[in-house]
């Protein structure tokens with residue numbers, strides 16, 4: 005029997021350097037790999053998203069739209085893929101539908117093919133308009149399920165969510181496991197159940213991080229269950245808090261009833277390219293290497309943990325971490341079990357710290373109150389009605405049940421006006437979108453844009469020098 | 483249905499530090515973890531073998547027998563496990579049967595429970611006497627299959643070998659994948675075929691390295707096929723050229739029809755202990771981290787590659803590596819496809835270098851000639867008769883077909899005599915065995931033994947100092 009062909013999404017141009025080196029990789033360190041990536045036969049090439057857009061204008065003085073156009077030009081044969089936070093676009097608040105539509109339109113126009121649309125709370129209403137906008141411009145709308153573990157997240161809940169996404173016209177479903185919590189058996193069960201419920205021809209893409217060391221097995225089980233595409237990163241930019249290595253995932257399928265569309269002989273130059281440039285970004289690299297399995301017990305992602313630690317220390321209460329760790333699950337339960345992912349992880353974590361330091365919900369953060377009152381959308385489970393009352397009392401705001409974006413008035417014209425007043429902004433809609441999503445950073449970026457891209461990595465000479473010194477240091481010490 | 487219980491062999495005390503830090507870990511950095519290891523519920527604890535024995539007397543000035551007795555005392559509830567090179571014991575030549583028997587006897591007496599017996603060529607005759615000796619002292623005799631990939635290594639060949647090992651009375655079969663070549667499907671097929679041929683109650687242990695990034699999936703598939711025990715290393719001493727992380731392998735089974743005998747709450751102190759001591763051995767650590775998948779194409783293990791490179795450079799022929807890489811498969815084929823593992827990898831690699839530099843088999847190394855003439859045992863496939871003739875002509879030696887050890891006369895009394903003449907040697911049989919296996923190193927060790935163990939790692943102050951300097955260096959550079 006002919007093996008079933010599994011597609012591969014290569015993450016090196018977006019999530020891999022976001023996870024491993026704080027999204028700092030400059031375009032000049034990616035361009036030389038693009039021809040090889042384009043020729044390798046990936047199902048898609050993920051190359052754009054909120055953090056890369058942010059890093060472009062905040063640190064790299066690169067126009068993110070220019071980056072997108074360059075990718076388009078250098079990879080004419082590839083599906084370019086982006087990660088889109090539903091109604092939040094690439095920013096940190098809800099946008100009015102007109103802005104969402106405009107963003108999708110311009111992204112498509114500049115070369116985007118596949119839009120992976122997600123919402124941190126898995127509230128389908130926060131995805132709906134973005135999905136619809138993608139359909140309208142004739143691009144691939146991928147509806148996303150954020151995977152988490154809680155009493156209200158059973159296989160049947162994910163299947164129901166997949167159904168909502170398919171009802172929106174999703175061209176495919178992504179199962180997104182940002183915390184590396186997805187174990188092999190649930191990976192199998194969820195993929196199988198979606199296929200059995202909605203048909204074997206529903207395309208399922210699986211995105212896992214490697215942090216806990218179990219998810220390559222999960223990819224295998226997902227494939228056995230029928231998954232169509234899996235996400236990987238070229239080996240020299242893989243593992244740790246990043247992703248499973250492209251080469252290993254391809255090799256693992258040998259002899260099975262599955263194969264991939266990727267030509268493995270094409271991967272070596274891609275690997276070698278990133279192995280060579282990665283050391284330039286050493287100072288941005290996560291200290292976390294190897295695997296971390298604590299999250300299976302604590303349910304608390306690493307970033308959230310260090311956040312809470314520094315908050316406690318700032319209050320001179322560094323010794324109360326144990327209490328906070330016990331409080332986190334309570335706060336999460338009271339909030340209706342949101343997945344712990346940006347921004348919900350910070351919101352829940354900070355409130356747990358507040359509860360320990362000042363008494364249970366004595367003081368709520370504005371964000372936590374908003375979460376309890378529905379301003380981020382529906383939470384997966386029921387929110388605790390007493391805590392909702394306290395949020396009302398403290399904020400004098402009313403809880404809402406409608407889609408948060410329904411409260412917003414059209415804002416495009418105002419954004420155009422704001423942007424056109426800024427030094428260095430041109431009159432393009434792309435600039436208006438930059439201003440809309442990053443109002444704090446955009447003005448400075450527009451002003452300095454003409455200076456051209458900055459590479460914040462080390463030069464090759466500095467890398468060499470560091471190698472030399474480290475070798476000398478080594479000798480001196482031993 | 484009650485999940486099937488999978489046993490775990492913890493490798494941290496032997497193979498993990500052998501693979502990650504050149505076997506240099508001193509006993510004093512292991513003792514504090516032993517109580518936790520003993521309580522965790524492992525199927526066995528691997529803690530002894532050729533390289534650890536060698537490192538003890540060569541670098542650490544530790545008596546390896548004393549190390550074994552200490553492990554025995556500190557882990558009274560655990561099966562202690564060792565790796566034994568069949569008729570080679572822990573040394574580099576064939577020993578006469580009396581010495582083999584004596585070694586097994588003394589090892590058992592000093593506390594060893596499980597003997598994993600292997601031969602680099604998979605010649606069962608090289609395992610037979612060691613296996614028999616283990617049975618005689620009533621310990622667990624584990625017969626080993628070295629996994630490799632070649633035209634003469636199909637599933638049926640491994641099944642046949644397993645049969646030979648079971649005929650010898652093997653209490654279990656180990657499938658040993660030292661080069662991380664074992665992909666998921668062959669792992670499944672081999673385990674399943676052995677079980678189907680010889681019965682579901684044949685115990686199968688699977689040992690994989692992590693180097694290529696596919697073998698955790700292989701462990702999963704082996705378990706699905708019926709494997710009873712898998713080998714892992716605690717996460718802080720895992721991955722790279724080492725092994726899959728214990729915690730991840732345990733977590734990966736959640737929700738499957740399998741569970742483990744290990745209490746996962748007991749693993750944290752073990753992990754934290756080794757995370758704390760590992761930095762002391764930084765200078766011995768392999769520069770290889772992450773995954774390396776080249777071996778799937780080249781069939782050449784990393785160590786063999788660097789060996790051949792330095793041989794070429796020494797001859798001023800560093801530019802001829804490509805020719806050597808093309809010659810390696812030819813030499814391996816001519817020699818009957820030995821697994822490429824110590825010592826066969828060095829023998830084949832060096833001959834490939836000689837062939838390129840001096841013409842095909844114009845000059846044979848003594849070791850390669852011995853391999854061709856049967857002095858290491860039977861090779862898996864047929865050896866090239868023309869090359870055998872050339873080996874005869876060059877060495878004036880006759881090819882043999884009998885078991886190499888059959889050529890040896892009793893040697894114990896001579897070894898006793900040799901040893902008793904050495905300064906610092908006591909009259910114990912353990913010392914005679916040390917002398918037998920490491921005649922070059924033993925005399926110096928006996929002389930210096932009274933000075934007591936040396937820890938060749940950095941002190942904690944040096945580790946701290948290196949951290950401080952590296953941080954300063956970092957600052958200075960950025």
Ligand SMILES: [Co+2]
Nearest residue numbers: 019182211213
């Ligand atoms: Co991700």
Ligand SMILES: [Co+2]
Nearest residue numbers: 497660689691
């Ligand atoms: Co090993």
